[in-house]
Amino acid sequence: MPDTHFYQPKHFYQYDDYDRALVGERVEQFRDQVRRRIAGELTEEQFKPLRLTNGLYLQLHAYMLRIAIPYGTLSSRQLRKLADISRKYDRGYGHFTTRQNLQLNWIKLQDAPDALAALADVDMHAIQTSGNCIRNVTADHYAGAAVDEIEDPRIWCEIVRQWSTLHPEFSFLPRKFKIAITGSPNDRAAVRVHDIGLRLWANEAGEVGFEVIVGGGLGRTPMIGKTLREFLPRDELLAYLEATLRVYNRYGRRDNLYKARIKILVHEIGAEKMREEVEAEYAAIKDGALKLPAETIEAIARQFAPPPLPHRPAVVAEVEGLKLEDRDFALWLKSNVAPHRMAGYRIVTASLKPAGAPPGDASAVQMEGVADIADAYSQGEIRVSHEQNLVLPHVAVEDLPAVWRALGRLGFAEANVGKITDIIACPGLDYCALANARSIPVAQRISNHFAELARQHDIGDLKIKISGCINACGHHHVGHIGILGVDKNGVELYQLSLGGDVDFGKTAIGAILGPAVTADKVVEAVDALVHTYLDARSDGERFVDTYRRIGAQPFKERVYAAV
Amino acid sequence: MPLFSETGSTTILEPLPFADWQQRPAWPAVSLANTDPVEDLAPHVGRLRLIVLSFPKFSDGRAYSQARLLRGRLGYTGELRATGGVLQDQLPFMLRCGFDSFESDQKGFGEALAKTRTLFSVVYQPAEDDRATASLLRLSRRNVHPAV
Ligand code: SF4
Numbered sequence: 001m002p003d004t005h006f007y008q009p010k011h012f013y014q015y016d017d018y019d020r021a022l023v024g025e026r027v028e029q030f031r032d033q034v035r036r037r038i039a040g041e042l043t044e045e046q047f048k049p050l051r052l053t054n055g056l057y058l059q060l061h062a063y064m065l066r067i068a069i070p071y072g073t074l075s076s077r078q079l080r081k082l083a084d085i086s087r088k089y090d091r092g093y094g095h096f097t098t099r100q101n102l103q104l105n106w107i108k109l110q111d112a113p114d115a116l117a118a119l120a121d122v123d124m125h126a127i128q129t130s131g132n133c134i135r136n137v138t139a140d141h142y143a144g145a146a147v148d149e150i151e152d153p154r155i156w157c158e159i160v161r162q163w164s165t166l167h168p169e170f171s172f173l174p175r176k177f178k179i180a181i182t183g184s185p186n187d188r189a190a191v192r193v194h195d196i197g198l199r200l201w202a203n204e205a206g207e208v209g210f211e212v213i214v215g216g217g218l219g220r221t222p223m224i225g226k227t228l229r230e231f232l233p234r235d236e237l238l239a240y241l242e243a244t245l246r247v248y249n250r251y252g253r254r255d256n257l258y259k260a261r262i263k264i265l266v267h268e269i270g271a272e273k274m275r276e277e278v279e280a281e282y283a284a285i286k287d288g289a290l291k292l293p294a295e296t297i298e299a300i301a302r303q304f305a306p307p308p309l310p311h312r313p314a315v316v317a318e319v320e321g322l323k324l325e326d327r328d329f330a331l332w333l334k335s336n337v338a339p340h341r342m343a344g345y346r347i348v349t350a351s352l353k354p355a356g357a358p359p360g361d362a363s364a365v366q367m368e369g370v371a372d373i374a375d376a377y378s379q380g381e382i383r384v385s386h387e388q389n390l391v392l393p394h395v396a397v398e399d400l401p402a403v404w405r406a407l408g409r410l411g412f413a414e415a416n417v418g419k420i421t422d423i424i425a426c427p428g429l430d431y432c433a434l435a436n437a438r439s440i441p442v443a444q445r446i447s448n449h450f451a452e453l454a455r456q457h458d459i460g461d462l463k464i465k466i467s468g469c470i471n472a473c474g475h476h477h478v479g480h481i482g483i484l485g486v487d488k489n490g491v492e493l494y495q496l497s498l499g500g501d502v503d504f505g506k507t508a509i510g511a512i513l514g515p516a517v518t519a520d521k522v523v524e525a526v527d528a529l530v531h532t533y534l535d536a537r538s539d540g541e542r543f544v545d546t547y548r549r550i551g552a553q554p555f556k557e558r559v560y561a562a563v
Numbered sequence: 564m565p566l567f568s569e570t571g572s573t574t575i576l577e578p579l580p581f582a583d584w585q586q587r588p589a590w591p592a593v594s595l596a597n598t599d600p601v602e603d604l605a606p607h608v609g610r611l612r613l614i615v616l617s618f619p620k621f622s623d624g625r626a627y628s629q630a631r632l633l634r635g636r637l638g639y640t641g642e643l644r645a646t647g648g649v650l651q652d653q654l655p656f657m658l659r660c661g662f663d664s665f666e667s668d669q670k671g672f673g674e675a676l677a678k679t680r681t682l683f684s685v686v687y688q689p690a691e692d693d694r695a696t697a698s699l700l701r702l703s704r705r706n707v708h709p710a711v
Pocket of ligand 1: 433435436469472
């Protein structure tokens with residue numbers, strides 16, 4: 001294939017010499033650290049934070065490399081390179097995560113520097129994707145294309161990415177630190193369950209600023225973040241972040257790994273005191289070097305200028321015809337296609353959850369296939385969603401049938417986005433050393449059981465999230481149905497919770513239903529939950545709405561009668 | 564423990580632990596735990612010649628904030644020494660936070676210190692070493708070549 005994609009104009013931040021130099025130098029620094037580790041000059045304890053902050057994590061069977069996909073945005077060229085790297089240094093597939101990263105599960109230590117150098121070739125890195133530092137900043141996966149957007153959050157993600165990269169003061173924090181940014185009132189970035197969540201909004205005067213939410217998080221102590229600042233002027237963002245991180249670095253607990261996140265600090269000293277501390281620190285630095293000059297903001301914003309999309313028809317006879325002819329296409333339009341800010345375009349989600357597949361996995365061939373589709377139909381751009389799917393942000397209505405067919409050939413056209421089989425699952429016992437129980441096989445069994453598409457659409461929007469242990473990487477707390485692997489005397493059991501939610505204004509932590517069930521009963525239990533809902537729902541109610549209306553009791557009775 | 568600095572000059576003053584020093588604040592050298600309030604040194608920084616900050620473990624990063632506050636906020640200009648879990652791979656961070664002397668028993672530490680400033684030609688955030696950030700350099704580049 002000709003290399004035309006190299007010359008496509010890009011509509012998101014492109015590295016300049018400075019960015020390239022830094023990432024390249026970081027690779028060389030790590031190459032030397034790996035050499036010293038292999039030569040025995042560094043102990044594993046000394047090496048650990050170094051490899052973690054370069055994305056290298058030791059799992060059950062091998063090293064895992066976690067690659068950052070800042071704000072979930074990729075060019076087709078970058079996605080092809082990821083496919084390439086997965087083939088060359090891994091087993092030819094990768095796993096997209098809930099934090100807009102890509103994980104390769106079978107990396108060899110001595111190959112890691114070369115894999116990182118290959119990433120640097122396409123302006124990517126794995127810096128700070130692990131370790132007790134500021135992690136990859138995540139954003140709404142519809143950014144720049146969404147109808148309801150106030151401002152593209154990726155502008156701010158990029159500003160934060162640069163500020164946080166190799167930050168000299170905040171590279172040895174009490175614990176990891178996750179920041180998410182949304183630019184829409186319909187939050188698709190789960191900002192209330194991050195260490196810091198930022199929500200762009202316009203005040204009465206029409207000025208755009210940030211609501212700053214601090215101390216949310218899942219894990220073993222799930223908490224909804226508190227608003228420290230209702231409205232922060234945009235150019236003061238970095239000063240406010242630095243003030244917050246400084247307070248956390250100084251006063252966050254370090255005596256207990258499980259109490260070290262900022263949410264515990266906020267909880268223990270109270271939101272009021274936290275606000276006082278942060279505001280005092282902020283007052284001392286706000287007019288200093290971190291204040292963002294308008295020119296700097298504009299220069300970065302220009303790089304995110306939306307692609308100049310040509311006018312395309314909003315209503316297309318072929319699409320309408322196919323909708324009537326082909327039920328699967330009609331269902332796909334309903335669940336996997338979202339409105340775009342331009343009438344003749346749509347946002348298409350490629351489902352990485354075909355029936356029975358491990359959620360979020362993609363082979364090198366599939367990655368290349370998606371890159372080709374993006375080149376042909378979506379301005380060469382791809383997004384990774386925190387729901388572990390891939391998104392084509394700018395597809396013309398006219399092209400929907402072709403995109404649907406092409407995705408179908410890759411196995412990514414399952415019409416299940418937001419449905420019961422669009423499951424989020426952590427790696428679990430198949431890969432993770434901390435796991436109590438398997439996650440992926442449970443997801444696969446549920447997915448197979450509910451594979452019938454018409455039935456899924458009848459059941460409607462239902463989010464199942466599965467974690468293999470209390471660390472909650474599968475976000476089970478905020479699943480409409482949450483499933484948590486627990487270990488009882490060496491037996492893998494699963495605890496169910498209901499009513500979790502991440503939608504803005506409705507963010508809630510799910511409530512535990514009752515005693516944990518055995519692995520072979522999980523599907524029956526979920527089936528009983530679904531039937532309870534189907535029998536009790538009134539018009540237009542989603543599963544979680546019915547649950548909120550009728551409470552846990554009817555669900556509980558039916559589940560424990562069934563298992 | 565061997566002591567290193569880029570210039571080779573370090574003071575021989577014996578630092579007093581913070582609690583003892585508070586009894587004798589005229590003494591120009593003090594050693595802080597990473598939970599001691601650096602702000603309390605404000606009236607004395609002009610007189611102090613040595614402040615020692617401690618890393619109980621290399622992974623405990625509280626002293627980075629103490630260092631930046633001493634340099635940036637309180638304007639301390641004397642020797643700022645890192646002690647405890649001090650390893651060569653932390654040097655890029657430590658230099659940027661304003662440390663200028665280091666106690667470390669890691670083999671090869673001195674050679675690593677001499678090379679640290681060559682590791683990264685770019686920095687993204689303002690710190691205590693007054694290096695121009697990438698963002699500032701871009702601004703001045705744009706002002707020289709307004710068309711770019
Ligand atoms: S939730 Fe537990 S089992 Fe799953 S990936 Fe995280 S640490 Fe591992």
